[in-house]
Amino acid sequence: MHKTHVIAVVDDDEAMRTSLSSLLRACSYEVLSYAGPAQYLASDGPAQTDCLISDIQMPGMSGLQMLDALRAQGWRMPVIFVSAHQSDLLCAKAREANVVVCLRKPFAADKLLAWVEVALRKSENT
Numbered sequence: 001m002h003k004t005h006v007i008a009v010v011d012d013d014e015a016m017r018t019s020l021s022s023l024l025r026a027c028s029y030e031v032l033s034y035a036g037p038a039q040y041l042a043s044d045g046p047a048q049t050d051c052l053i054s055d056i057q058m059p060g061m062s063g064l065q066m067l068d069a070l071r072a073q074g075w076r077m078p079v080i081f082v083s084a085h086q087s088d089l090l091c092a093k094a095r096e097a098n099v100v101v102c103l104r105k106p107f108a109a110d111k112l113l114a115w116v117e118v119a120l121r122k123s124e125n126t
Helices: 014-026 037-042 063-074 087-096 107-124
Strands: 006-010 030-034 049-053 077-082 103-104
Touching: 006 014, 006 037, 014 030, 014 037, 014 107, 030 037, 030 077, 037 049, 037 063, 037 103, 049 063, 063 077, 077 107, 103 107
Parallel strands: 006 030, 006 049, 049 077, 077 103
Antiparallel strands: none
């Protein structure tokens, strides 16, 4: 039986969260959606996640801080960061943290989906 991959989406922008969730569901992924890092970290989402898509800059806790917290808890799921306010420094830090890719908003749906497939292959090899 084919396993349905679970993609977690963490973004404080409700419209972006809804759009990403709809796109991923249309491609037969199961989607867990969170308005911010605190909600994701407090849930059982990390235990279910095959790939995490997160905004990099959010109020309170950044995507990088969330990633640090996840790694400290032993979670190693592949991560795709997206941001409208992307900086070279943030992306360099993300690469150091072994993030699959940093995508600048807006991005093409097919580009994101291609990176999700890369991330899921990476997940299966870990």
